[in-house]
Amino acid sequence: MVEQTESSANGVGAYGITRHAQPFPYWDRRRLVGEWDVEQSVQRIVHYKYFEERLSAALGGWGATMPEMDCKNLVARHCYEHAWHADLWRKRLPELREVNEDRSEPPNDAFVRFVDKLTEPFDHDLTMEKLVGIYRVAIPHLLAVYTFHQHVTSDITDSPTVRILGFMLQDDHKQYVEGEMMIQDLAATPELRKRAGAWQLELDLLLGEAGGICGPGTLGGLPKIQKPPHAVLGDELRKRREAARKVAEAASSS
Amino acid sequence: MKKFMTSDELARDDRFTRSSLPLDFLMAEEVTVEQIETTMTTLLSNPDMLKSMEDEGGAASLLSGGPRLNPEEERAKLTMKTQMHGIFMGEMQALEAAGRSAWDFQDNEELPWEFQLDMCRQTWDEGRHVEIYSALLDHVDCEIGEFNENLFLFEFGCSDDPAERVTGVNRCLEGLALDVFQQTIRFGKAADDETIAQSVDFVSADEVTHVKFGQVWAKALTEGDPERRQKIVNFQRKVDRAFSLGGLRGGSYDGGATEAFLPIAREFRKVAGFSDEEIDEVAGAGPKVTS
Numbered sequence A: 001m002v003e004q005t006e007s008s009a010n011g012v013g014a015y016g017i018t019r020h021a022q023p024f025p026y027w028d029r030r031r032l033v034g035e036w037d038v039e040q041s042v043q044r045i046v047h048y049k050y051f052e053e054r055l056s057a058a059l060g061g062w063g064a065t066m067p068e069m070d071c072k073n074l075v076a077r078h079c080y081e082h083a084w085h086a087d088l089w090r091k092r093l094p095e096l097r098e099v100n101e102d103r104s105e106p107p108n109d110a111f112v113r114f115v116d117k118l119t120e121p122f123d124h125d126l127t128m129e130k131l132v133g134i135y136r137v138a139i140p141h142l143l144a145v146y147t148f149h150q151h152v153t154s155d156i157t158d159s160p161t162v163r164i165l166g167f168m169l170q171d172d173h174k175q176y177v178e179g180e181m182m183i184q185d186l187a188a189t190p191e192l193r194k195r196a197g198a199w200q201l202e203l204d205l206l207l208g209e210a211g212g213i214c215g216p217g218t219l220g221g222l223p224k225i226q227k228p229p230h231a232v233l234g235d236e237l238r239k240r241r242e243a244a245r246k247v248a249e250a251a252s253s254s
Numbered sequence B: 001m002k003k004f005m006t007s008d009e010l011a012r013d014d015r016f017t018r019s020s021l022p023l024d025f026l027m028a029e030e031v032t033v034e035q036i037e038t039t040m041t042t043l044l045s046n047p048d049m050l051k052s053m054e055d056e057g058g059a060a061s062l063l064s065g066g067p068r069l070n071p072e073e074e075r076a077k078l079t080m081k082t083q084m085h086g087i088f089m090g091e092m093q094a095l096e097a098a099g100r101s102a103w104d105f106q107d108n109e110e111l112p113w114e115f116q117l118d119m120c121r122q123t124w125d126e127g128r129h130v131e132i133y134s135a136l137l138d139h140v141d142c143e144i145g146e147f148n149e150n151l152f153l154f155e156f157g158c159s160d161d162p163a164e165r166v167t168g169v170n171r172c173l174e175g176l177a178l179d180v181f182q183q184t185i186r187f188g189k190a191a192d193d194e195t196i197a198q199s200v201d202f203v204s205a206d207e208v209t210h211v212k213f214g215q216v217w218a219k220a221l222t223e224g225d226p227e228r229r230q231k232i233v234n235f236q237r238k239v240d241r242a243f244s245l246g247g248l249r250g251g252s253y254d255g256g257a258t259e260a261f262l263p264i265a266r267e268f269r270k271v272a273g274f275s276d277e278e279i280d281e282v283a284g285a286g287p288k289v290t291s
């Protein structure tokens, strides 16, 4: 016979049929209600998918235009990672009641202008601009947006999205670091540093005009932090305790 | 970024030099032994390698006298260096060709998303092959840029028509890769060189997938359109003829051929979806050789 402790008597920490547990462990702090409903989630995902597709195509196209072999190989590797991300989104869409899994839409014209500018460099000596566009503008933006999404969506009802975001964020963190290492290594002169900074600023302003991958409010939303109840002190606390004592006395005398 | 690059626009660092493409030779329906000799001389361009070919009896020996490479032969190392450098450049062009397919056809209505996914996947795989072959170059004491690059794989493979592109790159170029890799794996085993045999074995497994991409997409793009199908078949014959290097490719390992310069990897090609008939067509794609 297992000795009953106070917590196991409440079903917590018990073993077998006396463990009156919820379908998740008691330390699970996930939230049931997230920032968006199903339709709103789909609307964001088709924007993500648009960007991942454009990004993967550009990384593929740039390979042939970079004379630096290590850069050529870097973008070839990352090309597939973004195509895979787009494909994860494609598979998630029908799970969210979207019948057209090929939907893929920019949020507004300004975002299209941003992506067109980002993918514009072609000449062999523009490796710096190509890398800066991807690793200093596009990837940091994705890291911010995907992390935001992972934090605010319901991690119970929308947990398939949270899970695939984990894979993408893992790739993007690695890409961010690999890209920055390459940029640091290539930017050997003040001139190259200036070019990197100027191009980053130009793209960032365009991204700002668009409001982000989902348009204005890409990272916005209502604060949904669970707040503890306000403190009850002084007179109010004394009255509340008195009332409780009277209820208890009445119960014991009857 | 512009679409549809030409082969002379491919970016390289300054270690690389290019030899000009013998286009007329590669396209000809009939070639002479002398022409083969001249072309090989241009393509090889490395004095040591040229001397080695002469010692073996010239280009004619490539056609008749089975230079199946014995790893103990004097010329073994130099030949491996030449071949591996050529494949290294081929892998780089394959990376570039697959990546350009992802870019060039991204908004082509005819092509579903899966096409782009396949092309991006191939881009990554070819990048890995570039890494593997650069390590193998080191393994056989070859420097990057030690031999000239010729751009005929990209040149012939990269058509602006997606059906021709996948046929040229994925069926013809990758098919040629299967033939070459089978030869290299055998060489590696014969030399008791696990580094060569095992790494190329993995590379060739990837290439089978790439050939499959070509089979699937060429078929999908020409389904129910006999005219286009015929156009693609003609294009394929043209590229297969060019890739036969003047008829040096033929025979097959599985048929026990030991005399051909570059036998066809029949079994690998079958796994990739080639029919016997199609393999015979590739084997017979070379020009007529006259003396």
Ligand SMILES: [Fe+2]
Binding pocket: B091, B094, B125, B126, B129, B177, B207
């Ligand atoms: Fe390859």
Ligand SMILES: [Fe+2]
Binding pocket: B094, B122, B126, B174, B206, B207, B210
């Ligand atoms: Fe390949």
